[in-house]
Amino acid sequence: MQKYIIYAIGFLAVTYPLWVRWQNSPIAFGSGFLETLFPYFGLLAFTLLWIHSMLGVFEPWLRKYISFDKFVDITAVIILVSIILHPLLLLMSVKFNISNVFLYYGATYIWFAIIAWILLITYDIGKALKGYAFFSRNWQNILTISTIGFLLAFFHSLAIGSDLQQNPLRAIWIFYGVTAILATIYTYGVKRFMKHKT
Secondary structure (H helix, E strand, O other): OHHHHHHHHHHHHHHHHHHHHHHHOOOOOOOOHHHHHHHHHHHHHHHHHHHHHHHHHHHHHHOOOOOHHHHHHHHHHHHHHHHHHHHHHHHHHOOOOHHHHHHHHOHHHHHHHHHHHHHHHHHHHHHHOOOOHHHHHOHHHHHHHHHHHHHHHHHHHHHHOHHHOOOOHHHHHHHHHHHHHHHHHHHHHHHHHHHHHO
């Protein structure tokens, strides 16, 4: 029973924002296709990254009920594809005229997104090269860096995400962000301190 509840919570956490997006702005199968499609991948990436942040807190308990490593591996691939497609489709929609992106959305939070993207992609590079001593030795640092990327992505999305400017999704996003920050403090602060202490 616990297994199904866990998967149900995860499913709702991911699909509800996508459903809200669909209600507010369905995919336009025409000239506006790319413009209406790219936000879905941003929402998908963020919600799965939020789940990953929660996994760090509840890992010992979750391993009793789900295929933890398999779940992380599958969702990590989905996140990678999403963080590639989200900016790529946006750039395609403006014919790769980057100045238009900065003009429309504002420079500050676009830079947040660019830095977040670089930090997040380090996770996938590090994972692919984990067999090498440098990356395996610095794996915890890579996880920390990618988590910082996730937090930057939170502020980026909250500031300029069209679906996140009003409730209920804005309130949910703030909940995701606050709990992710607390999870980060616990996973990379409290949890590590307790581990080293013992």
